[in-house]
Amino acid sequence: MKIGIYGQFYHKNSEIYIQMLLDALQKKAAKVLIEENFLEIINQNQEITKNFSECSTFTKLDSSFDLFFSIGGDGTILKAVTFVGDLGIPIVGINTGRLGFLATIQKETITESLNQILEGEYIISERSLLTVETKPESEEVPTLNFALNEVAVNRRNTTSMIKVETLVNDKYLTSYWSDGLIVATPTGSTGYSLSCGGPVIDPDSKNMILTPIAPHNLNARPLVIADSNTVTLKVYGREETFLMSMDSRIATLKNETKIIIKKADFTIKLVQLNDDSFIKTLRKKLLWGEDKRN
Template structure:
């Protein structure tokens, strides 16, 4: 077996655990590789790792069987598209402030590695969102893939915008307000949840649309089938509108351009060990209960 180790190099607490995971891999006869950018980190402990473990990111994605990601939910969001395209299953190790996507704690890593070697795990598929900008001249600009959500919102704080929303080519509603959230089941516990949307278990195949502070009496979120195609137009908005993809990519939505959002053909495969982990995380990390 060959695994890739992807630490969040901005979290100093990850570094010693990378060393421990490398030692565990040696004990179990597992080849462990790291992306070359890790060696360029300011943390000297990464430069002490033998050069043979480091490989270019693209080469790594084509050669590993599994990935250990050490970080928080944001680390998963940054790498999700790469893992999905390469069809590399991910074991997520929690070093985040919330770590809702993470099932494994640092001290459990070697035990989980042993379980993987014995086949004592299952794969959970997470839906991704594909989005594109459809221009008046017929051209289409593809946007980065999202794991959590795509947000269409005001570009200026305190300025109301108007978004025309259609589903599967049928006009549904013009929403005046702060914007709209399109989320996956994964993103249902993120911005969607904060905005009053439903929490959905990860195995439910659906998309959700939640208005952000709408100036409407009818302001309920919608749960749609996974094959729904959602489009937004800002043609009737006097104020600037922007698109945010998983909180990382941000750009303007011009009035002459339509945003189209649908399910991506790719999925992110998460390695899981406990079928009830989602509910355990939900009622501990999201409520403060122990």
């Protein structure tokens, strides 16, 4: 079994969970590689007494990996997706952050959960992604032009609204006068889109969500469409440029650049414990069904 481990930065007490993970993998005689920059962060942190410098490292993944562990919050999982790409390697999220909608393992149950996963007692949740094309092409758009959560356009260096002309399958839908527009996947429905009033969508749904950000036209509402559609955006504003983000990756584009958003032709595999479900996660994270009146 070949395992990759990744994290963006050090969370408090992270060394405890890293050591527990390494101990569990060692018992399984797994070949373990830690992402190069993350290993450097681990060894530089003064709170960590154990030296992990002898661990093998990687800078890129290949299809020989069996599992990829992400240690951190949902943002770390989004970055982990850029390593995995279309390789089909299942991602296991260990949540050492806060809310953690995407994480497989909560730190309070790490030992039990790790044992289940390493025994193969889990299921795979296939998550759709979005891809982006711009016309004209822009050097600002990274080669990793896909997003697990959302593609969003936002105003830049101005307090003025922008106009986001929106087409679905080349047919004019509307123009959003707003701070921006989010095009989200079902996975992303519990992220930026939710904070802007978008609906919660089951990740198995074959949809995408259009959620305006602080719209001026008050009749503008979030819209759910089939993910077989193509969404095209054009942005106009007082400034010459605007921002486009793909999860956490940001590009600066010139006004009137055409942004073409489609469903990607590959999926991301998230490991899910057998007794977990999206409904259970919603109840736990959003405190649904709990009486808080007392």
